[in-house]
Amino acid sequence: MPGKKSFVKLHSYSLTKRTTMKRTILHLALLMQFSITLTFNSYGQNKTGTGPFIYSEIGVATAKIPTFKVTVNAIFNRNDFISLGYYYNWRPATQLPADFDPGFDWGRKNELPVKTSSMCGIMYGKVIFTKSRFVRYVLKGGISIGTVTFPSGFKEATVTHSWGLWRGDHWSSNYTWYDEKKIVAGLIVNPTIEFPLTRGLGISAGLYGNLVPLASTAGIDVSIIFGRVRGRKQK
Secondary structure, three states: OOOHHHHHHHHHHHHOHHHHHHHHHHHHHHHHHHHHHHHHOOOOOOOOOOOOEEEEEEEEEEOOOOEEEEEEEEEEOOOEEEEEEEEEEEEEOOOOOOOOOOOOOHHHOOOOOEEEEEEEEEEEEEEEEOOOOOOEEEEEEEEEEEEEEEEEEEEEOOOOEOOOOOOOOEOOOOEEEEEEEEEEEEEEEOOEEEEOOOOOEEEEEEEEEEEOOOOOEEEEEEEEEEEOOOOOOOO
């Protein structure tokens, strides 16, 4: 039936909400296990290079809901770590009227109502250096604060029919809404393995979790690091 393909997609997304929460809990459990394992395996590892190291990080935490991040990091006092960052994610809204249909509205670019999260965060942690100057572990976590924007105030609207073109039987959505914004605070946990390939460039990979009201996320973190990422080889 015309226009029902996206409608079914909306309901499928809503039905997977519970599954997404379970996966978030699993990701966080794996994250804790990862941190504990690294801690117990770190004894006897030597520190390398001289700090402080100050560098930037750009990456994405890939999961059902991708989070884009930009941070400025510093390693000081040999193995102390601090990070200031910005995090942003986008997701289709799930709290929609049962008969909601976006239609084919060029003004809205045929988009569904979305929920966005824009957060700033600060993290502190410890760096565990290995015998290789190309590998180090960073155990870090902290707090985040920002805004979550989501659609609200749905009201039935008069639609303009499209004679069955493309999808749906009308151009505009059968509902109007406005974007509501709330200030939220949460916790970030982000243990990573960093690979400083050169003194100025490297890559980072690990686990990421940001627990905030209305917009919690968790996934695998992959980033590029650049700046002063490590020192010269010690003789």
